[in-house]
Amino acid sequence: MSQPDLLTDSAAIRARVDELLPGIRRDLEDLVRIESVSADPARAGEVRRSAEAVAELFRAERFDSVDVVSAEGGAPAVIAHKAGPEGAPTVLLYAHHDVQPENDHADWDxxxxEPTERDGRLYARGAADDKAGIAAHLGALRVFGDDLPVSVTMFIEGEEEVGSDTLPALLAEHAEALRADVIVIADSGNWDIGEPALTTSLRGLVRADVEVRTLTHAVHSGMWGGLVPDALIALSRVIASLHDDAGDVAIAGLVSSPAADVTYPEERLRAESGAVPGITWMGTGSAVERLWTKPSLSITGLDAPKVDGASNTLVPAARAKISLRVAPGDTADNALACLRAHLEAHTPWGAELTLTVVDTGEPTRIDATGPAYDAARAAFAEAWDGTEPIDMGVGGSIPFIAEFLEAFPEASVLVTGVEDPDTRAHGANEGLHLAEFERVVLAEALLLARLARR
Structure with a gap:
């Protein structure tokens, strides 16, 4: 089929996607079988093997250049380029080939x-996050074969799951190779099965370890209790100060902002969150404001003596890991400064407080207006049979998006993805909804055709 037909005939694109889908899935499953866990030093070789496998897929598509690169000792990434017609826009397609640890295999069904299909989903670590992003990009390109309607640069990162520490160096070192008119980042998701979305805001992150110390060594709780404070009680009071009675974060100076006018039904919210039946929600404001555009704070780890075998002594020191999600419009530096001031002001009885920053990431707010966004919305609506995409926020953090916005301020950045509310990315039984995946491939192919006609 000729390129003009594909540029103007969406039915031809749809038929081509349907024809290509079995091969796309085979390539996805081959990638999933590679244990590219970037957080595990013992599997660094698997991360390298994953990068090489991705590079081979691009070589098979006859890309003009394909390079496996790294910066500052970071994990391998893949940069590939294939030229389109002269004067056509350049589109950068991003995904990442590293995956989260699988943790306890007993939790998996x-x-x-080993990719396994059950009830319309493909289950495996990385089946959705984010090797399906790579497969979706490849599928959209295969629709056009060697007659791409736009010039395409592929950037497949290898350390997103460990914080993208060397991404700024990669962007700086390969700035000219990565420069594009439109950047499509396939690492987010859709609002629901059958309801597409563009992600237009994400919270940032401040993670820190907090230690409270009251003693140089443990002492007898009977001999000294009632006079000498123990570290667990002191740390508990610090933690309790971090939220008000309604459950809102009580740290002064943090920024909040309004969210899109999107309703999150109560029944769906309970089902998707896994909340126990009697739980009530924290905080104030709409559900999506609390999830997307207000700060949140969680205690994700605690170091203290175990209950079993605990001695009858006052604990000299206790530690907690704090995960502070930073609302769009705020900055990680401001949030860290506010957190530090709050902790210091609320540490009781003269206890020693030590704050150690683990990592930070900037929040993102995207101005999703302009021709590229119009083209994306039209392509999504067509792929989902008339259902218009919503502009949604994400409560989690993808700090590298801010890096792209800073490195390429003239580009239109579209944040898309293959996930849905039951994807369970990062958890056991991560799964890709196969029907939605087909729509994602179709939407991206339609988007490339629309960008060429722009």
């Missing part, structure tokens, strides 16, 4: 690195 099938082997985590």
């Amino acid at each position: 099938s082997p985590p690195f």
Whole structure:
């Protein structure tokens, strides 16, 4: 079929996607079988093997250049380029080939690195996050074969799951190779099955370890209790100060902002969150404001003596890991400064407080207006049979998006993805909804055609 037909005939694109889908899935499953866990030093070789496998997929598509690169000792990424017609826009397609640890295999209903289909989902670590992003990009390109309607640069990162520490160096070192008119970042998701979305805001992150110390060594709780404070009680009071009675974050100076006018039904919210039946929600404001555009704070780890075998002594020191999600419009630096001031002001009885920053990431707010966004919305609506996409926020953090916005301020950045509310990315039984995946591939192919006609 000729390129003009594909540029103007969406039915031809749809038929081509349907024809290509079995091969796309085979390539996805081959990638999933590679245990590219970037957080595990013992599997660094698998991360390298994953990068090489991705590079081979691009070589098979006859890309003009394909390079496996790294910066500052970071994990391998893949940069590939294929030219389109002269004068056509350049589109950068991003995804990442590294995956989260699978953790306890007993929690999985099938082997985590053996893709398994059940009830319309493909289960495996990385089946959705984010090797399906790579497969979706490849599928959209295969629709056009060697007659791409736009010039395409592929950037497949290898350390997103460990914080993208060397991404700024990669962007700086390869700035000219990565420069584009439109950047499509396939690492987010859709609002629901059958309801597409563009992600237009994400919260940032401040993670820190907090230690409270009251003693140089443990002492007898009977001999000294009632006079000498123990570290667990002191840390508990610090933690309790971080939220008000309604459950809102009580740290002065943090920024909040309004969210899109999107209703999150109560029944769906309970089902998707896994909340126990009697739980009530924290905070004030609409559900999506609390999830997307207000700060949140969680205690994700605690170091203290175990209950079993605990001695009858006052604990000299206790530690907690704090995960502070930073609302769009705020900055990680401001949030860290506010957190530090709050902790210091609320540490009781003269206890020693030590704050150690683990990592930070900037929040993102995207001005999703202009021709590229219009083209994306039209392509999504067509792929989802007339259902218009919503502009949604994400409560989690993808700090590298801010890096792209800073490095390429003239580009239109579209944040898309293959996930849905039951994807369970990062958890056991991560799964890709196969029907939605087909729509994602179709939407991206339609988007490339629309960008060429722009």
